[in-house]
Amino acid sequence: xxxRLLSSLMVLTMLxxxxxxxxxxxxxxxxxxxxxxxxxxxKAEAPAxxxxxxxxxxxxxxxxxxxxxxxxxxxxxxxxxIELYESLHPNITFEYEFYSFDDYFTKLKTLVASDExxxxxxxxxNFPMYLDKIYPLDEYIESGVVxxxxxxxxxxxxxxxxxxxxxxxxxxxxxxxIAYDPAMFxxxxxxxxxxxxxxxxxxxxxxxxxxxxxxxxxSTFLSSDFIxxxxxxxxxxxxxxxxxxxxxxxxxxxxxxxxxxTPFIQMRAxxxxxGSYPDAGASAxxxxxxxxxxxxxxxxxxxxxxxxxxxxxxxxxEQGRTLALAPIPKVTADGNSGMVIQSSQMxxxxxxxAHKEAAAAFISWFENDIDCNMILQAERGIPSNELxxxxxxxxxxxxxxxxxxxxxxxxxxxxxxxxxxxSPDGQDQVQDNYLNYIQxxxxxxxxxxxxAQKTYSDAEALFK
Amino acid sequence: MEKLRAKLNSDAVVGHVFAxxxxxxxVCFSLIPICMSLGYSFTDYSLGxxxxxxxxxxxxxxxxxxxxxxxxxxKTLQYVLISVPIKLSFALLVAYILTRKSRMxxxxxxxxxxxxxxxxxxxxxxxxxxxxxxxxxxxxILVNMGLEKINWFGDEHLAIYPLxxxxxxxxxxxxxxxxxxxxxxxxTYYEAAQIDGANGFQSFFRITLPCLSPIILYNLxxxxxxxxxxxxxxxIITGGGPNNATMLYALNVYNQAFKYNNMGYACAxxxxxxxxxxLITLLIFRSSKFWVFNEAEG
Numbered sequence: 001x002x003x004r005l006l007s008s009l010m011v012l013t014m015l016x017x018x019x020x021x022x023x024x025x026x027x028x029x030x031x032x033x034x035x036x037x038x039x040x041x042x043k044a045e046a047p048a049x050x051x052x053x054x055x056x057x058x059x060x061x062x063x064x065x066x067x068x069x070x071x072x073x074x075x076x077x078x079x080x081x082i083e084l085y086e087s088l089h090p091n092i093t094f095e096y097e098f099y100s101f102d103d104y105f106t107k108l109k110t111l112v113a114s115d116e117x118x119x120x121x122x123x124x125x126n127f128p129m130y131l132d133k134i135y136p137l138d139e140y141i142e143s144g145v146v147x148x149x150x151x152x153x154x155x156x157x158x159x160x161x162x163x164x165x166x167x168x169x170x171x172x173x174x175x176x177x178i179a180y181d182p183a184m185f186x187x188x189x190x191x192x193x194x195x196x197x198x199x200x201x202x203x204x205x206x207x208x209x210x211x212x213x214x215x216x217x218x219s220t221f222l223s224s225d226f227i228x229x230x231x232x233x234x235x236x237x238x239x240x241x242x243x244x245x246x247x248x249x250x251x252x253x254x255x256x257x258x259x260x261x262t263p264f265i266q267m268r269a270x271x272x273x274x275g276s277y278p279d280a281g282a283s284a285x286x287x288x289x290x291x292x293x294x295x296x297x298x299x300x301x302x303x304x305x306x307x308x309x310x311x312x313x314x315x316x317x318e319q320g321r322t323l324a325l326a327p328i329p330k331v332t333a334d335g336n337s338g339m340v341i342q343s344s345q346m347x348x349x350x351x352x353x354a355h356k357e358a359a360a361a362f363i364s365w366f367e368n369d370i371d372c373n374m375i376l377q378a379e380r381g382i383p384s385n386e387l388x389x390x391x392x393x394x395x396x397x398x399x400x401x402x403x404x405x406x407x408x409x410x411x412x413x414x415x416x417x418x419x420x421x422x423s424p425d426g427q428d429q430v431q432d433n434y435l436n437y438i439q440x441x442x443x444x445x446x447x448x449x450x451x452a453q454k455t456y457s458d459a460e461a462l463f464k
Numbered sequence: 465m466e467k468l469r470a471k472l473n474s475d476a477v478v479g480h481v482f483a484x485x486x487x488x489x490x491v492c493f494s495l496i497p498i499c500m501s502l503g504y505s506f507t508d509y510s511l512g513x514x515x516x517x518x519x520x521x522x523x524x525x526x527x528x529x530x531x532x533x534x535x536x537x538x539k540t541l542q543y544v545l546i547s548v549p550i551k552l553s554f555a556l557l558v559a560y561i562l563t564r565k566s567r568m569x570x571x572x573x574x575x576x577x578x579x580x581x582x583x584x585x586x587x588x589x590x591x592x593x594x595x596x597x598x599x600x601x602x603x604x605i606l607v608n609m610g611l612e613k614i615n616w617f618g619d620e621h622l623a624i625y626p627l628x629x630x631x632x633x634x635x636x637x638x639x640x641x642x643x644x645x646x647x648x649x650x651x652t653y654y655e656a657a658q659i660d661g662a663n664g665f666q667s668f669f670r671i672t673l674p675c676l677s678p679i680i681l682y683n684l685x686x687x688x689x690x691x692x693x694x695x696x697x698x699x700i701i702t703g704g705g706p707n708n709a710t711m712l713y714a715l716n717v718y719n720q721a722f723k724y725n726n727m728g729y730a731c732a733x734x735x736x737x738x739x740x741x742x743l744i745t746l747l748i749f750r751s752s753k754f755w756v757f758n759e760a761e762g
Contacts, residue, residue, distance in 0.1 A: 110722070113511040129725075280617070280705035281615055281706055282617075284617060285593075285597055429723075436705075439705070439707035443620060
C-alpha cells in the first residue's frame with residue numbers, strides 16, 4: 001500500500017511540476033518571441049540584400065526597439081506616431097513596448113543588466129542612474145541627423161549632463177499643478193484655490209469637502225507626494241533658492257534642518273486620519289492618472305504633471321464636469337512657489353543599440369515633425385520645438401489652452417538661478433519609507449517629528 | 465563495438481540521456497544562478513551599475529538593522545502560520561466529503577481544483593483586489609446588510625487576511641493529494657470500527673487521521689514552503705502596504721533587487737530565507753515522529 005501511495009504522490013508532484021513548467025515555458029517564449037522574430041527577419045533580409053547587389057545605406061532593413069511609460073492615451077498616440085514613421089520609412093520596423101511607470105523601470109533595470117536596452121527609450125528626472133546606458137546625441141547634432149535648429153538653448157539644457165553632453169531631446173516641458181473640480185468646491189462651500197493659496201488653505205478646503213460631500217478632499221499624490229509635495233515644501237521655505245531637497249550637483253542634501261519636513265508630514269497624517277486624503281489601501285487602488293479619484297468623482301482635487309491635465313480634462317468633460325488647474329500650494333502666501341519648469345521626459349539612444357543613427361534620426365523626427373506632433377498632441381509636455389508649438393497652439397483645445405497658460409504663468413514666477421530636478425539612485429526606497437512613516441504617524445507609532453528625522457537620514461544615507 | 469553498444473544500452477546511460485534536458489535546465493537556470501547569488505550576497509552588486517565590490521558580511525549585518533526586513537519576517541510568519549493550517553484542514557474536509565461514492569464526485573473534485581489551476585496568477589489577484597476594494601463586492605454586501613464598510617487594505621491589522629483567504633481558497637492541489645490518500649485507507653478498518661460501535665467522529669480521528677498522517681506531513685511541508693514564497697498576491701493587491709503590513713518576504717526581496725537596485729542585499733536576504741525555511745522544514749520532519757503514524761511500526 002505504501003508503495004502505491006508513494007508512487008501516486010510522485011506522479012502528482014511531477015504533474016504539478018510539469019504544469020508549473022509549462023507555465024514558465026509559455027511565459028519565456030512570449031518574452032523572447034520579439035527577439036526571435038527580429039533575428040528571423042534579419043536572416044530573411046540577408047539574401048535579399050545580396051540579390052540587389054549594392055543596397056543603398058538608407059534601404060537597409062532596420063528594426064528599432066522602443067519603449068515608454070504612460071497612460072493609455074499616450075500609448076495610443078505614440079503607436080499612431082510610430083506607424084506614421086514606419087509608413088514614411090518602409091525600411092524601418094518598430095518593436096515597441098509600453099508600461100506603467102514602475103514596471104517600465106523594473107524592465108529597464110533588467111535590460112541594463114543584460115546590455116539589451118531598447119534602441120530608443122524614455123527617461124525622466126532619474127536619468128543620472130542610467131548615464132552608462134545613454135549614447136549622447138552630440139555627434140548626430142553635428143552631422144545634422146538630429147535637428148535642433150528650432151529648439152531653444154534653454155530647452156536643450158534641460159536634457160544635458162553637467163559637462164554639457166546632450167543626453168537626449170526633451171519630449172516637452174512641464175511643471176506640476178493641482179487639478180481640481182470647482183463645482184465640488186462650490187458645493188462644499190470651500191474657497192477656490194488661487195495663485196497664492198497655502199498648504200493650510202489646501203488642507204482646510206480638503207477637510208471641508210470631505211465633511212460636506214463625503215469624498216476625499218484631495219486624491220493621492222501617489223509616489224509624487226515625495227517629489228511634488230514633500231520636496232517642493234522644502235524649497236518653498238527660506239529665501240529663494242536657499243533650500244532644496246537634494247543639492248544642485250546631486251551629491252548630498254540641499255537643506256540641513258530636518259524639521260522643515262515635519263509640518264508637511266503632520267498635515268498628511270492629519271488628512272488621512274480625517275479621511276480627506278486616501279490611506280494606503282485607497283492609494284493602492286489608483287494605478288494611473290486615468291483612474292485617479294478626481295476622475296472617478298471620489299475626490300475634488302489631485303496632483304498632476306500638467307501634461308496629464310488635458311487627458312483627465314477630456315475624460316471628466318465626457319462626464320459633464322469641468323476641471324481647472326491651480327498652482328501647488330505654498331508654505332506662506334508671499335513665499336517661494338517651489339515650482340520650476342522642467343523637462344517632462346526625454347528620448348535617448350541606448351549604448352546597446354545596433355542602429356544608433358537610425359534611432360537618433362527617429363528621435364529628431366519625433367520632436368521636430370509637425371505631423372507627428374499633431375498626433376501626439378503635447379501629451380508628453382509642451383513641445384520644445386517652436387514651430388511645432390505654434391502649430392499646436394493654433395488648434396489647441398480648451399484643456400490644452402489651460403495647460404499652455406499655466407506653464408506660461410509658472411515660467412514667469414521667480415525661480416532660483418540654478419536648480420536641480422533630478423533624483424539620485426535609490427530615491428525609490430526613500431520614497432517608499434517616507435510613505436510608510438506617514439502611515440506610522442497615522443497609527444500613532446511615531447510622531448511627525450520622528451518621521452521627518454527618519455526621512456532625512458534615509459535620504460542622507462544615499463550619499464554615504 | 466559490441467561493448468560500446470552494450471554500454472549505450474545500459475540503464476544508466478539511457479536514463480541520463482532522457483534526463484539530460486531537465487539536468488541542463490536545472491544547471492543553467494537554477495544551480496548556476498543559485499551559486500552566483502551566494503557570491504553576490506557578499507557584494508554590493510546592483511543591476512544598474514553592474515559593478516560588484518566585495519563587502520564581506522556587511523549585507524547580512526545590515527539586515528539586522530533594517531526595520532522593513534524584521535517586519536517582513538514577522539508578517540511572513542503570520543501569513544504562513546495562519547494560512548497553511550486553515551488551507552490544509554479545508555482541503556482535508558473537502559477531500560473527505562468527496563470520498564463518498566457518488567456520480568458527481570469527479571465533477572466536484574475538478575471544480576474545487578480549478579482555483580488551484582488559476583492559482584498564483586495575476587488575473588486572480590486583480591479580481592481579489594476588486595472584491596475587497598473600498599467599493600468592492602464584499603463592502604457592497606456589508607452595506608446592503610446595513611453594516612459598516614470595512615477598509616480591508618487600508619487597515620494595518622486587517623490587510624493580510626484577504627491575502628490569507630486567497631491562499632486558503634487555492635486548496636485544490638492539497639485536496640487532490642488528500643483524496644488519493646483517503647482512497648488508500650482500507651474500507652475494512654471502517655467496517656470493523658462500525659461493528660465495534662464507533663461513530664463518525666471517532667472513526668475520523670482514530671482511523672482516517674492516523675492512516676493519513678504521512679500524506680498530511682507531505683502536504684504540510686510542501687504548503688509551508690509554498691507559503692513562504694508567496695509573492696503575487698502581495699505584489700498585485702497591496703504592494704506591501706499599509707505600513708508594510710503585507711510586506712511578505714519574497715516581495716521585500718523583489719523590491720530590494722529590482723526597485724531599490726540593491727541586488728547584493730537581496731541575494732543575502734534570499735539566503736537568509738533559505739536557511740529559515742530549511743530550519744522550519746527540518747523542525748516539521750523532526751516533529752513528525754511524534755504524530756506521523758507508520759503502519760510498519762504500528
